[in-house]
Amino acid sequence: EIVLTQSPGTLSLSPGERATLSCRASQSVGYLTWYQQKPGQAPRLLIYRTSNRATGTPDRFSGSGSGTDFTLTISRLEPEDYAVYYCQRYGGSPLFTFGPGTKVDF
């Protein structure tokens, strides 16, 4: 079973700062997906196939990486970006695997 590890657990930044979130897989994976979840809300698809922004995702969000190391970058934090971010891979067992999440707070 491939395990996803996200770091840091919490990222404390001010509006306007750059956020760099890491997701590391225990084995090489093809693609990675990123979701954003705000308190009391369902997760929302943010980035798919490692670097493609989903419909409605602002261009300050970017994804990169390959193999076992992936990164979600928020170039300049906006107030609405404070949330928990999850990475996810598909395939094998279980079919969908999520990382534990990174909380971005002020």
Place this chain on the structure above:
Amino acid sequence: EVRLVESGGGLVQPGGSLRLSCAASGFTFSGPWMSWVRQAPGKGLEWVANIKGDGSRTYHVDSVRGRFTVSRDDAKSSLYLQMTGLEAEDTAVYYCAKVGTSENLDYWGQGTLVTVSS
């Protein structure tokens, strides 16, 4: 506009059963795979089950296999999760989600809370 609306959650005793439903609209329901994902209070996301567009194939996470069954009724644009033998560890918000074309979950419902407690 894609819309997924879950229902059927509630308080149930350990060992009890519950059936969750998810009403879908805004897309051709019979096409895509659909998923159930859960989130225990204050915890992360856990995939629970998947079902193919025609219902011919299903997958369940090991922790629920044999207790939970995913199904769908394409005529009613509805997804279901039959849960039996419920345990305290099954307490969570259960989300219905549509599987996108790129191995992701592109639309999610608002979730329904299942609490297993005596």
